[in-house]
Amino acid sequence: MRLLLLLLLVSLLLVATNGQQVRIPSALLAAALNHASHGMGPEGKELVTKLTDGNLYTLYRVAKSMYDRPRPLDQMTGEQNIGDERSTAVRILHILADAQDDGGSGWEYVPASIALGLAYSEHDKPRAIRYFQSAGNKGPHQMSLYNAGRLLVEMEDFASALGHMRKAAVGFPDPKVAAGTEQTTATAKQGYEILSLQLAGKNDLSVQQMADIFPYADLDGFPKTGTDALVRWAVGMNLLEKYNKGDGEGGSVETLIEAKNNLVKLLTKYEDEMSALQANLLKRVMERIDMIVRKSSMGGDEL
Incomplete structure (x- = not known):
């Protein structure tokens, strides 16, 4: 009876952090209080107090416990409730994670996004990626960035x-950001290097895919903003795009040749500064251009 009275008293509770208020529906809050009181051992009483005080991180902790360790029986009704507790936990985690997407800046939201990323990673990869990206970019959270990369x-x-x-492999140089560990950085670098090798040997990439990959294909960030190398790369890509659109003279073979000339100069002058994958991609793009130029007289002109 005392617990029921407590649930009624807090049914309209607004949980606030960093000046932002997050409304938790009364049914979800009641379920969280019930789980904290009966399913989280000796600290349950303290958790209930923190929940009623509006502590968001406590709400996350309880929701995570509901998902990871749902109680097989409801203490009040004696009914099976594993599925109910897990679905309720997901609803709470969504409220917290989506509050982050709506502009919330508290750290409490980040673990909720991480938890949803893990929960969806097997059966709903696009949704898992969304929540890993949210945690990774707004935390920032290093392992979430890496997990998003794996799923992508x-x-x-x-x-x-x-x-x-x-981004995960480079890490976060600001010591104030508790975003990851040396072990996570090493794992991310290894994953980055493995993927780079795989892409270097992947022969079915389109020119567009290779162009999209190129800017991320060097850990040191070549070509850097404001450099001649970046200008040459951008000019070459703009010419290829112009050719693909096929507008007027832009769709001519001469446009392709001009694009290749820019890329040749880029490779010749800066190959020592770029990664092996970037050099590989440039050479393959130029080979594709040569092939199109040769076929142009036969009507084959697709990149």
Whole structure:
């Protein structure tokens, strides 16, 4: 009876952090309080107090416990409730994670996004990627960036995959950001290097895919902003795009040749500064251009 009265008293509770208020529906809050009281051992009483005080991180902890360790029997009704507790936990985690997407900045939201990424990673990869990206970018959270990259490989979005792995592998130089560990950095670098080798040997990449991969294909960030190398790369890519659109003179073989000339200069001048994968991609793009130029007289002109 005392617990029921407590649930009624807090049924309209607004949980706030960093000035932002997050409304938790009364039924979900009641389920969280019930689980904290009966399913989390000796600390249950303290957790109930923190929940009623509006502590968001405690709400996350309870929801995570509901998902990971659902109680087989409801203490009040005696009914099976594993599925109910897990579905309720997911709903709570969604509220917290989606509050982050709506502009929330508290660390409490990040673990909720991580938990959802893990929960969806087997059966709903696009949704898992979304939550790993959210945690990775807004935390920032290093392992979430890496996990997003791994799943993006499975989705065959190789440029985004390499970009996320690169960001995780580079790490976060600001010591104030508790975003990862040396072990995570090493894992991310290894994953990045393995994917780079795989992409170097993947012969069915389109020119567009190779162009998208190129900017993420060097851990040191070649070509850097404001450099001649970046200008040459951008000019070459703009010419290829112009050719693909086929507008007027832009669709001519001369446009392709001009694009290749820019890429040849880029490779000749900066090959020592770029990664092996970037050099590989450039050479393959140029080979594809040569092939199209040779076939142009026969009407074959697709990159």
